[in-house]
Amino acid sequence: MADSMAGFGCYTHAVVRGIPASLAMEALRTDQAEVDTIKAQREHEAYVHVLRTVLGLEVVDLPADETLPDCVFVEDAAVVCGDTALITRPGAESRRRETEAMKGALKELNLNIVEMTDENATLDGGDVLFTGQEFFVGLSKRTNQRGAEILADAFKDYAVSTVPVSQGLHLKSFCSMGGPGLIVIGSSEPAQKALKIMQQMSDHHYDKLTVPDDLAANCIYMNLPNKGHVLLHGTKEEYPESVKVFDKLKDYMLIPVSNSEKVKVDGALTCCSVLISKRADN
Ligand code: GLY
Numbered sequence: 001m002a003d004s005m006a007g008f009g010c011y012t013h014a015v016v017r018g019i020p021a022s023l024a025m026e027a028l029r030t031d032q033a034e035v036d037t038i039k040a041q042r043e044h045e046a047y048v049h050v051l052r053t054v055l056g057l058e059v060v061d062l063p064a065d066e067t068l069p070d071c072v073f074v075e076d077a078a079v080v081c082g083d084t085a086l087i088t089r090p091g092a093e094s095r096r097r098e099t100e101a102m103k104g105a106l107k108e109l110n111l112n113i114v115e116m117t118d119e120n121a122t123l124d125g126g127d128v129l130f131t132g133q134e135f136f137v138g139l140s141k142r143t144n145q146r147g148a149e150i151l152a153d154a155f156k157d158y159a160v161s162t163v164p165v166s167q168g169l170h171l172k173s174f175c176s177m178g179g180p181g182l183i184v185i186g187s188s189e190p191a192q193k194a195l196k197i198m199q200q201m202s203d204h205h206y207d208k209l210t211v212p213d214d215l216a217a218n219c220i221y222m223n224l225p226n227k228g229h230v231l232l233h234g235t236k237e238e239y240p241e242s243v244k245v246f247d248k249l250k251d252y253m254l255i256p257v258s259n260s261e262k263v264k265v266d267g268a269l270t271c272c273s274v275l276i277s278k279r280a281d282n
Contacts, residue, residue, distance in 0.1 A: 005180040008132035009223035009230075013276040014057045015105050018064030019044050019072045019262075026069035027265035028092055030169065040261035044072060047257055047272055050232060054255065055224060057275075060109070062101045070095050072262065073271040076124040076142075077102040079151060080276050081135075085111040086154040091122040091142025102274070109276060114154045116147065123147030126170030126271055132180055133204045134159040138171025138194075161201040166190045167214075169266045174214035176270055177221050178249075179229055182207045186214030209245065216242030218268035220275070232257050232269055 024035040052059040065071050070092075077099045079086045085106040087099050107113055116123060127138035128151065135155065137148040139162050152160035165171050167190035174191035178184040183206045185195045191214050199206060211217050216239035220232040228251065235256040236243040246254055259269055 005132045007277060008180045009221050010277050011057060011222050011275040012278045013109060014051045015060045015062065015074055015102065015274040016048050016272060017062040017071050017074050020064040020066045020069060022066050022069040023072065023265060028070055029265040031264060033264040035261050035264050043258045043261055044272065050255055050257060051273060055222065055230065060105050062105055068098050071098050073267050074102060074274050075271045076126050078106060078274050079125050079128050080111065080274055081130055081155050083112050084154060085113050086151060087113060087115045088123045088125060089116040089121050091124050109278065116150050118146060118150060121146035121150050123151060124170060126172050127165065129171055129175060131177055134202060136171065136198050137162050138165040140165035140170055142170065163194050163197050172218055172270055173268060175217050176219050178209050178219060178231060179221055181205065182209055184209045184211060184217045184219055186217040187212050188214050211242035211245045213239045213242045215263060215268060218270055220269050227253050230255065234259060
């Protein structure tokens with residue numbers, strides 16, 4: 001693997017946010033399944049416990065805001081790469097104010113803040129896949145071409161390619177990174193088609209790990225001191241066949257994380273944190 005990939009997944013900090021009671025009734029959703037708020041909060045606490053206690057990240061836990069039903073899905077409010085944080089302009093109007101608390105938290109962490117102020121631009125972090133070598137940006141109902149251009153301006157060291165998202169909420173509703181050079185991808189036709197487009201547009205080689213369930217392809221990869229390769233993924237209760245695929249990964253610390261409630265309002269594992277690699281000197 002190229003040296004440029006040496007630090008991929010070496011996170012030190014995470015920003016998360018609490019679940020407001022308003023999530024159950026008012027969060028945006030594509031389905032109408034009933035959300036159990038207490039269970040959602042318990043699952044979220046377990047997720048934060050994994051980041052903070054099991055993995056040792058420094059976690060900034062922002063308070064929930066009842067007027068922002070989707071605020072737990074912090075990933076959409078910012079894209080952080082190296083020392084730069086792009087504060088996004090989320091595609092859903094009801095979610096725009098989520099960026100205020102995120103901006104404050106990322107400023108406190110001394111990141112260089114770039115704000116997406118162009119009123120023609122929209123971008124949700126859930127549409128942004130950073131591979132360690134380049135960015136892929138999903139053009140979805142939430143993210144447009146102008147949003148992708150502003151992201152490319154913010155992260156000039158990396159190539160940025162766009163991928164149409166024809167199914168699901170975001171690009172990462174069916175894919176994520178499973179390690180350096182490894183894309184985890186769902187089995188559906190739109191997911192496989194999107195992967196093909198990414199592979200065609202890239203100068204880099206990516207291996208793929210195909211899982212039967214698109215949503216199970218949303219995992220969180222980290223490479224941490226004393227732990228090595230870590231993968232947070234869905235549980236066997238939610239995705240029995242996909243978990244069999246993860247179980248075959250060698251030399252990984254595999255951490256199943258329940259997400260049965262937030263998924264009912266289109267929230268996947270990556271949606272609930274912004275992960276940051278801070279060097280000791282910043
Ligand atoms: N409920 C997550 C979203 O629609 O943005």
